[in-house]
Amino acid sequence: MIEPFWAGLLAKMIASAAIVVLASVIVERSGPLIGALVATLPVSAGPAYVYLSLDHGPDFIARSSLASLAVCAGTPPLVLAYGRLAPRFGLATSLGCALGLWLAVALLANQVTWSFWAAVLLNVASFAVCLWLAFPVPEAAATRGFARRWWDLPLRALTVMTVAGSVILAGRLLGPGVAGVLALIPVVLTSLAIVLQPRIGGPATATVMLHSLPGMVGFTLGVAVLHVTVVPFGTASALLVALGVCIGWNLLLFAIRQRRAA
Numbered sequence: 234m235i236e237p238f239w240a241g242l243l244a245k246m247i248a249s250a251a252i253v254v255l256a257s258v259i260v261e262r263s264g265p266l267i268g269a270l271v272a273t274l275p276v277s278a279g280p281a282y283v284y285l286s287l288d289h290g291p292d293f294i295a296r297s298s299l300a301s302l303a304v305c306a307g308t309p310p311l312v313l314a315y316g317r318l319a320p321r322f323g324l325a326t327s328l329g330c331a332l333g334l335w336l337a338v339a340l341l342a343n344q345v346t347w348s349f350w351a352a353v354l355l356n357v358a359s360f361a362v363c364l365w366l367a368f369p370v371p372e373a374a375a376t377r378g379f380a381r382r383w384w385d386l387p388l389r390a391l392t393v394m395t396v397a398g399s400v401i402l403a404g405r406l407l408g409p410g411v412a413g414v415l416a417l418i419p420v421v422l423t424s425l426a427i428v429l430q431p432r433i434g435g436p437a438t439a440t441v442m443l444h445s446l447p448g449m450v451g452f453t454l455g456v457a458v459l460h461v462t463v464v465p466f467g468t469a470s471a472l473l474v475a476l477g478v479c480i481g482w483n484l485l486l487f488a489i490r491q492r493r494a495a
Contacts, residue, residue, distance in 0.1 A: 247394065258386075268441050270483040272421045273448030275455060279476060281416040282459070286468040294468055298460040300343065300413030302352040305453040307338030308419060309363035309446060315426060316367060316443040319435035327435065328426045335419065343414050349460060356453050360446070367443050392424055451482025 275282075278301070286294055311331045318327035347355075399415050422442065429438040455475040463471035 269444035277420040291463045294463045297413035303342040303347045304339045304417040306355045306359040307335045309359045311335040313363045316439040319439040324430045455479040
């Protein structure tokens with residue numbers, strides 16, 4: 234018989250994979266803007282934090298979310314690097330360089346003891362520079378209507394299950410700092426690049442990725458809100474508020490885009 238911990242770990246990994254696969258399918262079947270907004274919702278980090286909260290108290294989540302907040306500063310350089318490289322280079326080069334940049338930032342951030350406001354200022358600088366360099370985003374072909382290959386969904390599911398399992402085990406064995414870093418691995422953005430670029434080309438995939446930068450601001454705000462609310466209000470309330478911030482930010486971006494289009 235499987236021990237309760239391992240059975241629970243397997244169930245959490247499967248649930249996480251289902252959530253992320255569903256979200257990535259929605260991204261594929263929508264346009265660049267809608268796809269980017271869906272991709273920046275906490276469909277990977279959210280379940281990871283829910284599972285951490287089941288095993289640990291608010292203090293642990295507060296320390297993990299502070300580590301995550303610092304690591305958030307590595308996502309804008311990843312998106313910008315991929316967005317500029319993908320139209321000119323293949324998947325391995327563009328995604329490999331982008332992930333290497335993210336990993337370098339994550340490792341450096343994990344070596345520093347961050348205060349909340351220092352992590353906030355780091356993100357402000359990162360987003361400000363990358364948004365300035367990324368926009369206006371060149372429009373490219375839409376992402377609708379491309380046939381899925383047989384290995385696409387299993388690959389995404391396996392990737393997400395690996396990340397979810399790593400986060401849970403890290404929280405149990407290695408502490409909040411490592412768990413906070415692993416929870417921010419860009420699973421959805423990476424899987425989108427792997428799936429989309431071979432089918433629709435680098436320029437169209439780069440458009441989706443660059444459109445995700447404004448949405449990532451809301452995700453980062455959600456992590457910051459989680460950090461400051463989890464101890465005074467409790468884990469469940471803090472996670473719900475953080476999710477609400479992410480969703481509300483993306484709805485605001487969508488409304489602004491629709492108003493401009495009108």
